[in-house]
Amino acid sequence: MTTARNTPRGEAPHLPLALIVDDDPDFASSLELLVKREQFQTRTAASLAETRRAIAADRPDVILLDMGLPDGDGLEFVRSEKASLGAEVIVITGQASVDSAVEALREGVLDYLVKPIDRARLRATLANVARTRALKTQVHDLRGDLRNLGRFGPMVGRSKAMQSVYDLIERVAPTDAHVFITGESGTGKELVAQTIHQLSPRHEGPMLPINCGAVSPQLIESELFGHERGSFTGAEKLHKGYFERARAGTVLLDEITEMPIELQVKLLRVLEAGVLMRVGGTEPIPIDARVVAASNRDPAEAVKQGKLREDLFYRLNVFPIHLPPLRERDDDLELLAEHFLEELNASSGQKKSWTRAALDRLRAHRMPGNVRELKNLVQRAFILAGDEIWRESVPIADGLAEPSSPTKLQVQMGSSIADTEQRLILATLEHFQGDKEKAAQTLGISLKTLYNRLNVYSAFRAGAEDR
Ligand SMILES: Nc1ncnc2c1ncn2[C@@H]1O[C@H](COP(=O)(O)OP(=O)(O)OP(=O)(O)O)[C@@H](O)[C@H]1O
Ligand SMILES: [Mg+2]
Numbered sequence: 420m421t422t423a424r425n426t427p428r429g430e431a432p433h434l435p436l437a438l439i440v441d442d443d444p445d446f447a448s449s450l451e452l453l454v455k456r457e458q459f460q461t462r463t464a465a466s467l468a469e470t471r472r473a474i475a476a477d478r479p480d481v482i483l484l485d486m487g488l489p490d491g492d493g494l495e496f497v498r499s500e501k502a503s504l505g506a507e508v509i510v511i512t513g514q515a516s517v518d519s520a521v522e523a524l525r526e527g528v529l530d531y532l533v534k535p536i537d538r539a540r541l542r543a544t545l546a547n548v549a550r551t552r553a554l555k556t557q558v559h560d561l562r563g564d565l566r567n568l569g570r571f572g573p574m575v576g577r578s579k580a581m582q583s584v585y586d587l588i589e590r591v592a593p594t595d596a597h598v599f600i601t602g603e604s605g606t607g608k609e610l611v612a613q614t615i616h617q618l619s620p621r622h623e624g625p626m627l628p629i630n631c632g633a634v635s636p637q638l639i640e641s642e643l644f645g646h647e648r649g650s651f652t653g654a655e656k657l658h659k660g661y662f663e664r665a666r667a668g669t670v671l672l673d674e675i676t677e678m679p680i681e682l683q684v685k686l687l688r689v690l691e692a693g694v695l696m697r698v699g700g701t702e703p704i705p706i707d708a709r710v711v712a713a714s715n716r717d718p719a720e721a722v723k724q725g726k727l728r729e730d731l732f733y734r735l736n737v738f739p740i741h742l743p744p745l746r747e748r749d750d751d752l753e754l755l756a757e758h759f760l761e762e763l764n765a766s767s768g769q770k771k772s773w774t775r776a777a778l779d780r781l782r783a784h785r786m787p788g789n790v791r792e793l794k795n796l797v798q799r800a801f802i803l804a805g806d807e808i809w810r811e812s813v814p815i816a817d818g819l820a821e822p823s824s825p826t827k828l829q830v831q832m833g834s835s836i837a838d839t840e841q842r843l844i845l846a847t848l849e850h851f852q853g854d855k856e857k858a859a860q861t862l863g864i865s866l867k868t869l870y871n872r873l874n875v876y877s878a879f880r881a882g883a884e885d886r
Contacts, residue, residue, distance in 0.1 A: 650699020
């Protein structure tokens with residue numbers, strides 16, 4: 420996408436470019452008109468030799484290629500040069516033949532159109548080309564942002580280790596390949612799955628995560644594949660499962676190693692056939708969901724222990740992505756700490772900032788819960804601290820303090836009573852791990868007052884809920 424294109428005067432450089440290849444000039448110019456109406460620039464070529472020249476000069480986004488050309492066969496050309504075309508191909512033919520259509524699709528062409536051209540179909544196919552190009556541009560721009568700011572979509576970090584992760588996401592997102600994400604607890608596996616979804620052609624569809632370890636083994640099959648009315652006691656209504664609801668979207672099979680082994684067998688069969696059957700159903704239903712799996716166990720180890728079926732693992736592990744633990748990400752910890760603090764400042768209208776000592780204390784902590792643990796620590800420090808977050812407000816036990824000693828709340832001169840009250844209430848609640856009764860009792864207020872106050876702070880809590 421970085422290659423400059425020599426754009427004739429009057430053509431918008433940002434429009435995608437279509438190269439129309441046909442030796443019949445009348446047909447070529449009428450097709451040109453149709454394609455222009457879909458917001459494409461166009462070039463034409465009448466032979467394979469001209470096509471090669473046009474590709475080298477103009478780098479088209481899509482080639483609409485006639486099958487029979489004076490100097491050779493269009494499909495043969497695609498077969499031998501697909502890798503270097505750098506463009507999508509739509510094959511056009513005068514005569515429909517099932518064999519050549521199948522062959523064309525096998526060569527990876529985007530579509531196969533028969534003359535006279537069906538406009539609606541051409542439109543849909545070109546819209547697909549434009550979307551893919553827009554996504555590629557977006558991903559490319561994201562790469563630019565990342566170098567400058569240490570961000571990739573919703574992900575923060577600029578360490579080498581994370582740059583490699585971004586590279587992988589960038590490569591796999593536009594495809595439909597299964598992805599298997601591994602990494603310690605809290606390293607951002609679900610966030611990676613979301614990023615892949617957002618950067619994929621399916622981003623307008625839903626992204627549904629299911630935690631395979633959290634659903635009871637009796638229910639998980641119907642959760643995944645749905646059930647028909649009356650298929651078992653309690654099945655009062657027809658229920659569509661995750662795979663059906665994620666139509667045109669993505670399913671995240673989280674904690675896949677916790678899925679009961681019998682269901683793994685079924686899942687494999689469903690993935691291989693591309694169709695599912697609801698529990699108690701007889702109609703096969705085609706699947707249109709991309710499958711991403713995640714686990715914080717080593718999947719090879721889980722296979723050895725018989726927790727994950729080897730054949731399912733290979734099926735899902737088409738594109739593995741491993742997330743490094745936070746301790747292997749250089750300075751990302753500080754970048755993340757700043758990022759989470761900024762989020763809290765933005766959602767509460769405050770302007771708190773880190774002191775060097777507080778950041779050093781965070782860095783010195785081993786952080787077994789990785790990014791999630793860091794995020795929680797930042798939220799708690801935010802509650803405890805005044806405008807500057809001091810070392811003492813970072814709630815990490817350092818071996819010197821009594822484990823049960825209450826954390827200190829820091830109040831600066833110049834703070835308002837309302838602000839101090841809010842911080843005292845939230846800090847007390849934090850100290851009692853969310854037990855509202857104990858907190859209210861200690862604060863000497865009624866439970867009702869506590870609830871009222873918390874409602875007022877709810878904008879803040881919306882940001883702090885993730886733990
Ligand atoms: N690189 C990152 N940038 C910004 N936020 C992140 C990043 N990585 C993780 N987070 C945040 O940290 C929290 C934990 O991330 P996530 O839930 O994706 O981790 P996980 O690996 O799926 O955890 P678990 O192993 O517990 O399932 C989320 O709030 C997520 O938004
Ligand atoms: Mg997760």
